[in-house]
Amino acid sequence: MPTYYSFMPEDGQILKNSTSGGFLSRARSVAPPTWSRWLVPPAALSVHLSIGQAYAWSVFKPALEEALHLSGTQSALPFQLGIVMLGLSAAFGGPLVERNGPRWAMFVSTVCFSLGFLIAALGVATGQYWLVVFGYGIVGGIGLGIGYISPVSTLMKWFPDRPGMATGIAIMGFGGGALIASPWSAQMLSSFGTTTGGIATAFVVHGVVYAIFMSLGVFLIRVPKDGWRPAGWTPPETAGRALITTANVSARNAIRTPQFWCLWIVLCFNVTAGIGILEKAAPMITNFFANTSTPVSVSAAAGFVALLSLANMAGRLAWSSASDAIGRKNMYRVYLGVGALLYLVITLAGDSASFVFILCAMGILSFYGGGFATAPAYLKDLFGTYQVGAIHGRLLTAWSTAGVLGPLIVNAIADSQEAAGKTGPALYTTSLYIMIALLAIGFVANELIRPVNPKYHEPPVTEAPEKNIAAVPQGGS
Amino acid sequence: MMAEQNTAAPRRTALMVVTWAWVGLPFAYGVYQLLLKLGPLFGG
Incomplete structure (x- = not known):
């Protein structure tokens, strides 16, 4: 059975991943030769358009304040904690995302973001506001951070000729998420009502719909084979643009x-x-x-x-x-x-x-x-x-x-x-x-x-540790 | 082999259309809702 090695100097060790890894493993998400790179931006967008919902949290604030007798500061807590967790999980979860690949990261993001809504729904239904803060802020916030960085390096590997455009599409999606969620969440609250039962139902629907919507990314995301290049494209000379490196830094x-x-x-x-x-x-x-x-x-x-x-x-x-x-x-x-x-x-x-x-x-x-x-x-x-x-x-x-x-x-x-x-x-x-x-x-x-x-710079990999190595991936996606 | 290649292209096109519609339609809805709010700024 072929074995993949990924070098993670971050940990000072070489990690060994078998190709028999599950569906979420990096090895299982390597694209077949006929795969179109234009299928990767929708995968990224399905995650970013969802987690961008965070900026529409204010839609729920008046309803929560009335139903659970909260102050404005209290009702803002889940959002603020969510943004803090976004920064922390993106900063500290990055190496995990690199190691396990974008499919794993999108799956974790989907589970955390959707579970956050479901926990928050339980909190509203039982009148336990701390559960809303914990669910949306902590659990959902981890989904925000891991989801935000999940497609970034994969997109740049698929679009080495246009990395700015590729990440621009995904990160535009994060901005677009609030545009979708704001009218949608408001419509849902007006349909279900702004009682605790109505808000809890709205949260459950959000959790389920976002889980389905983000699943597209989990199933669709693919990493390119090592050394893959767009047809007819050759890396430009770096002499004219001294800032563009061909080396790698951990x-x-x-x-x-x-x-x-x-x-x-x-x-x-x-x-x-x-x-x-x-x-x-x-x-x-x-x-x-x-x-x-x-x-x-x-x-x-x-x-x-x-x-x-x-x-x-x-x-x-x-x-x-x-x-x-x-x-x-x-x-x-x-x-x-x-x-x-x-x-x-x-x-x-x-x-x-x-x-x-x-x-x-x-x-x-x-x-x-x-x-x-x-x-x-x-x-x-x-x-x-x-x-x-x-x-x-x-x-x-x-x-x-x-x-x-x-x-x-x-x-x-x-x-x-x-x-x-x-x-x-x-x-x-x-x-x-x-x-x-x-x-x-x-x-x-x-x-x-x-x-x-x-x-x-990382030292170039010159020698394979075993004879049956199929590929030596250059770091993460 | 040839038959496989003949069916692969339409399948890929269909996948492309479905996936872009999956993300494009909600995004278009969001932008449309946003444009509705612009009216008062320009005297509409």
């Missing part, structure tokens, strides 16, 4: 490099700048134009939020695809440099023209989404595909940090300015200057990124 070594931490700062500050607007979009546009002859209505503000979601999603696919053509470093120069300029235009234009505010905010949010989607391909350029999923998981701690930092800056300053009696754009001017400064720091960090020192 996850453990990656976090020892300055490149990782520069990119961490880049992602953190780019996300901080975007999330600062996104989180407070509706009150921000209303306050900005409150003193003008054409104030923005509540429904128009909701439309503005929707427009920003669209820009965020479109940016994930468009800018990430563009990075395949102009290079990752140049793309981040645009995100950070042009993003800072757009913030400056908003600051200087004040409340003189609403369309300038809207256009600039759309640009910033498209860069926010693009920053997320381009990060995996940037990591691949710097560290190779070997353990890029695990490295990406660790980079996502920048997202968790920015998720706290961005809203904190904008809300705290707006509150203090309001307390000082200020109105209109003055509520946000200081925050906007801080965002410009953060983007400038991110720009400098991006400029500091150089090729990784070869001392961090």
Whole structure:
């Protein structure tokens, strides 16, 4: 029986996987020669469109608050814990995902995410809110993190010619998940009612439907054979693009490099700048134009939020695809440099023209989404595909940090300015200057990124340990 | 062998259509719901 070896220097040992492994094993998910790589993005999307539901949690908040007599802070707990668990499970579960392959990871994500809803349903039905927090926040949150990183390196192996576009599709799906879940969950609550029984039924339906929907990914995902390349494609010369490496760096070594931490700062500050607007979009546009002859209505503000979601999603696919053509470093120069300029235009234009505010905010949010989607391909350029999923998981701690930092800056300053009696754009001017400064720091960090020192590279595999080795996979998916 | 190849291509096309529809239709529903909210911003 042929035996596969995967080298995981992360653990300092060689792991032996038999091809007789179960359906979830990496060996069983190797694609046949006729498999189309265009079947891989739907597999990734089935997971990302599902776990993106997390950003629609707010739909359940009013119903939970009324049915279980909770405060706003309490009803937000499952979501907040879920996002924390996303970061933690992506960071610490990455090596497991690399070792066991994308099918295993998608299965774990499906089980955890769906089980989270079912546990939460039990919690609501029995009036035990801690079960909702544990189910959706902890168990479901693990599903979020493992699911988020599950298809990343597999997509890049299938699309070595367009890695930015490939990961852009999946990560756009995460943004799209809330667009689907928000109206769907609201419709379900209005059908089943907002009593404990109604909410519990809605949670059960969510758990079952997401389990079925995500199963497509589990069954469809395939890893390419070692050395597979798209027909007619040859790897480009790396001399012209010094940042693109052909070597591989392990996850453990990656976090020892300055490149990782520069990119961490880049992602953190780019996300901080975007999330600062996104989180407070509706009150921000209303306050900005409150003193003008054409104030923005509540429904128009909701439309503005929707427009920003669209820009965020479109940016994930468009800018990430563009990075395949102009290079990752140049793309981040645009995100950070042009993003800072757009913030400056908003600051200087004040409340003189609403369309300038809207256009600039759309640009910033498209860069926010693009920053997320381009990060995996940037990591691949710097560290190779070997353990890029695990490295990406660790980079996502920048997202968790920015998720706290961005809203904190904008809300705290707006509150203090309001307390000082200020109105209109003055509520946000200081925050906007801080965002410009953060983007400038991110720009400098991006400029500091150089090729990784070869001392961090993995040694090339030259000798097979047994005669009957069928393949020596180069790390994980 | 030839017969297998003849049936493989239509099967692959059908799989492609089904899988993209599986994810594309819910996504289109989400985008449609989002577009409905844009009306008031542009005076609709």
